Amino acid sequence: MIRITKDLLDQIREHGVRDYPYECCGLLLGRYGADGKVVTETYAISNAREESAKRNRFLIEPHELMRGERYALEKDLEIVGFYHSHPDSPAVPSQYDLEHAWPTYSYIIVSTAADQAKDLFSWEQEPDRSRFNQEEIQCQ
Amino acid sequence: MPVTISIPAPLRQFAAGQSQIVVEAKTAGEALDRLTSTHAALRRHLFNDQNALRNFVNVYLNDEDIRHASGPDTPVKDGDTIMIVPSIAGGAVIETEVAQSLPELSNEEIMRYSRHLIMPEVGMQGQRRLKAASVLMIGTGGLGAPVGMYLAAAGVGRIGIVDFDVVEESNLQRQIIHGTKDLGRRKIESARDRLRDINPHIEIETHESRLTSHNAMRLFRNYDIVVDGTDNFPTRYLVNDACVLSGKPNVYGSIFRFEGQASVFWAEKGACYRCLYPEPPPPGLVPSCAEGGVLGVLPGIVGAIQANETIKIILGAEDLLINRLLLFDAWQMKFREFKLRKDPKCPVCGEQPTIKELIDYEEFCGMAAHQTPQPESKLDEISATELNARRLRGDRIQIIDVREPHEFEIARIPGTKLIPLGHVVSRMNEIDSEVETIVHCKGGVRSAKAIEALKRAGFQGRLINLKGGITAWSEDVDPRVAKY
Numbered sequence: 296m297i298r299i300t301k302d303l304l305d306q307i308r309e310h311g312v313r314d315y316p317y318e319c320c321g322l323l324l325g326r327y328g329a330d331g332k333v334v335t336e337t338y339a340i341s342n343a344r345e346e347s348a349k350r351n352r353f354l355i356e357p358h359e360l361m362r363g364e365r366y367a368l369e370k371d372l373e374i375v376g377f378y379h380s381h382p383d384s385p386a387v388p389s390q391y392d393l394e395h396a397w398p399t400y401s402y403i404i405v406s407t408a409a410d411q412a413k414d415l416f417s418w419e420q421e422p423d424r425s426r427f428n429q430e431e432i433q434c435q
Numbered sequence: 436m437p438v439t440i441s442i443p444a445p446l447r448q449f450a451a452g453q454s455q456i457v458v459e460a461k462t463a464g465e466a467l468d469r470l471t472s473t474h475a476a477l478r479r480h481l482f483n484d485q486n487a488l489r490n491f492v493n494v495y496l497n498d499e500d501i502r503h504a505s506g507p508d509t510p511v512k513d514g515d516t517i518m519i520v521p522s523i524a525g526g527a528v529i530e531t532e533v534a535q536s537l538p539e540l541s542n543e544e545i546m547r548y549s550r551h552l553i554m555p556e557v558g559m560q561g562q563r564r565l566k567a568a569s570v571l572m573i574g575t576g577g578l579g580a581p582v583g584m585y586l587a588a589a590g591v592g593r594i595g596i597v598d599f600d601v602v603e604e605s606n607l608q609r610q611i612i613h614g615t616k617d618l619g620r621r622k623i624e625s626a627r628d629r630l631r632d633i634n635p636h637i638e639i640e641t642h643e644s645r646l647t648s649h650n651a652m653r654l655f656r657n658y659d660i661v662v663d664g665t666d667n668f669p670t671r672y673l674v675n676d677a678c679v680l681s682g683k684p685n686v687y688g689s690i691f692r693f694e695g696q697a698s699v700f701w702a703e704k705g706a707c708y709r710c711l712y713p714e715p716p717p718p719g720l721v722p723s724c725a726e727g728g729v730l731g732v733l734p735g736i737v738g739a740i741q742a743n744e745t746i747k748i749i750l751g752a753e754d755l756l757i758n759r760l761l762l763f764d765a766w767q768m769k770f771r772e773f774k775l776r777k778d779p780k781c782p783v784c785g786e787q788p789t790i791k792e793l794i795d796y797e798e799f800c801g802m803a804a805h806q807t808p809q810p811e812s813k814l815d816e817i818s819a820t821e822l823n824a825r826r827l828r829g830d831r832i833q834i835i836d837v838r839e840p841h842e843f844e845i846a847r848i849p850g851t852k853l854i855p856l857g858h859v860v861s862r863m864n865e866i867d868s869e870v871e872t873i874v875h876c877k878g879g880v881r882s883a884k885a886i887e888a889l890k891r892a893g894f895q896g897r898l899i900n901l902k903g904g905i906t907a908w909s910e911d912v913d914p915r916v917a918k919y
Binding site: 320327355356357360361364373374375377394395397398399400422423424 | 443444445446448449476479480489490491493495500520521522523
């Protein structure tokens with residue numbers, strides 16, 4: 296389960312529409328609690344993929360992640376997950392997403408179109424890497 | 436050395452909840468191995484089925500990415516810190532990923548390849564890569580035989596074979612892809628049938644032609660990897676240059692008598708054949724297997740090495756024979772290895788290449804690719820039947836056999852004197868210059884060389900070459916004399 300405010304979810308949606316037709320991505324910062332994760336802040340990151348691949352691939356380079364991690368550390372937060380958009384396609388993880396993920400993190404995916412954000416779901420990888428499970432979003 | 440590994444938050448559940456773990460190790464790779472042997476559940480999140488670090492997992496030693504140092508071999512020292520950092524990638528379902536586009540294996544195939552599948556270095560992913568791969572073999576002779584048979588057995592999905600020859604009796608001592616029943620058949624047909632019998636799940640494409648500067652680029656374009664099983668220099672340079680120009684890896688092997696060589700020439704990653712041998716040897720200096728002989732099992736060993744490296748390329752393995760020349764001596768049973776270096780001045784793969792398209796390789800090497808070289812000066816010649824007629828007439832002639840003693844043991848023309856080619860000049864005084872001398876060998880090449888050498892050394896008598904050697908004698912005069 297992941298807890299996040301409506302404001303933060305809207306920020307993710309806006310980022311997705313702003314970057315359409317490309318994928319957007321960012322970090323979810325917050326805390327790991329006994330009853331799930333709490334997101335207190337999002338951290339937008341530039342999509343490092345070259346132009347041609349931007350439409351359906353995104354990549355957060357490790358040095359950017361380190362920077363995000365340092366930022367989180369300063370604010371006494373942790374990286375609890377990531378968000379990205381799927382332009383013109385469903386908000387479900389692809390095989391590619393599955394191969395490039397770790398368990399425990401939350402992966403929020405928002406489906407985007409030219410003028411609006413559509414579905415938004417959060418996903419968590421099964422500990423044996425076999426699949427993603429949809430995760431409950433508790434909007435505060 | 437004790438080093439500290441920081442465990443990222445999402446993976447702590449696989450490391451008994453710890454955020455830092457201290458291990459003893461000499462290298463970064465060893466530290467990760469130690470970590471994942473104590474916490475086995477961590478391994479699959481860091482390493483893929485091929486046992487390599489997952490491509491989104493980055494390992495930092497202090498502040499440096501080990502990929503920019505020596506990878507897993509990067510040494511660590513007391514007090515170092517290792518951080519595991521993911522780079523985050525993902526994407527919509529639109530594009531089918533490489534993994535998804537690989538062909539599936541049927542249940543029969545899974546059963547057949549089970550010994551591969553249970554090894555993590557191959558696994559399902561690797562076996563599917565083999566199925567998706569295509570390899571072009573140049574030649575189905577001594578080297579091509581094991582190459583083709585092992586690649587077919589391993590499940591390489593599409594194998595192309597180029598050959599124009601027919602199966603002859605003297606091939607069968609080493610070319611185990613062909614059998615006695617195939618004598619006189621076209622080699623590509625015989626090879627195709629054998630490979631199909633080994634593995635009906637793969638595609639075999641036959642190209643019955645000589646490999647030439649005209650067809651090489653077109654042929655190579657349709658395959659991922661080229662395996663060189665040729666026996667002559669013009670074709671070897673042609674294969675090399677066409678591989679460099681089309682960006683394909685060239686899995687090289689060559690054999691002579693008891694010695695073999697193997698390497699992987701891949702211009703994008705290292706030296707090519709021309710970096711090693713910029714110029715061909717002078718024509719006639721290096722004898723072919725037909726002249727010098729070859730131990731039948733030698734191409735089996737060298738060809739198996741070529742098949743091994745081909746499979747490793749397909750599986751994406753490291754430690755290929757790139758920039759390495761492997762030398763094998765079957766008589767001493769010794770392997771040696773030389774480091775190769777890419778030559779920046781290489782005319783085909785260097786910084787300023789002068790060869791930008793295929794050239795005339797027979798001219799470049801000063802020899803024909805597929806015929807025995809003919810001596811330059813005109814020689815007096817006699818056919819086997821004429822020689823027999825002269826003997827029966829009682830003409831005063833002497834016959835000198837310039838083959839080796841072990842060949843003399845296999846078959847001989849009656850009434851001849853044996854002086855091996857290497858001794859013919861030093862033992863010139865044993866040849867009567869007053870009498871007409873017929874010189875013979877197995878097929879007529881060495882005897883021609885002997886005549887030239889004798890003339891250069893000042894021999895005064897008349898020297899006549901027996902056309903076609905003892906082989907012609909056996910065919911045209913006396914079939915009881917064995918052919919070999």
